Amino acid sequence: MAEQRLLRVVLPDESPLPNPYAEADRSQAVADLLAGNIFDPVGLPEGPYALHLEVRDGRLVLDIRDRSDAPLRIIALALGPFRRLIKDYHMVVASHEQAVTEGGSEARIQAIDMGRRGLHNEGAELLAERLGGRIRVDFETARRLFTLVCALHQRI
Incomplete structure (x- = not known):
């Protein structure tokens, strides 16, 4: 039986992110994604798949490959619909990091x-919607992919 899942995720540059908190977030998202995901590209041979993920020219590029890393399909999504969420996400993550390092209250x-x-x-909902008809993902896969989109956006 086919495994419609990601076997490997490749990011464009493995250099550290701007701070340890962001780096840990990215590393955890990749680990969680590989531990369990549903990734089912419509019309492609059976998986599992390798995903090369990057931001290029204002687009999220999903380069889907087979297990031996042979290219299968490239999907590019405009980042415009994600910009507000990415900006807000980075602000909230920074606030969380500040609260933790400054000994903020547990309630805060x-x-x-x-x-x-x-x-x-x-x-995650927006990403799953934008991938609709091209790649079927479950909610948790979409959440982890969104984390990686935010991490990639930090490099721009």
Whole structure:
């Protein structure tokens, strides 16, 4: 039986992100994504797949490859619809990091984290919608991919 999932995720540059918190977020998203995901590109041979993910010319580029890294399809999504969410997500993550490092109250940290989860959910829904008809993903896969989109956007 086919495995309609990601076997590997390749990001364009493995250099560290601007801060350890962002780096940990990216690393955890990749680890969680590879531990369990549903990634089912419409019309492609059976998986599993490798995904080369990058931001190029204002677009999110999903370069889907087979297990031996042979190219299968490239999908490019405009980042415009994601810009507000990405900006808000980075602001909330920065607020969370500041609250944790400055010893903020547990209630404040939890409130910020709830806001982050809300933005994460909204980003996942938008990503799944934008991939609709091209790649079927489950909600958790979309959430983790959105985290990586935000991490990639930090490099711009």
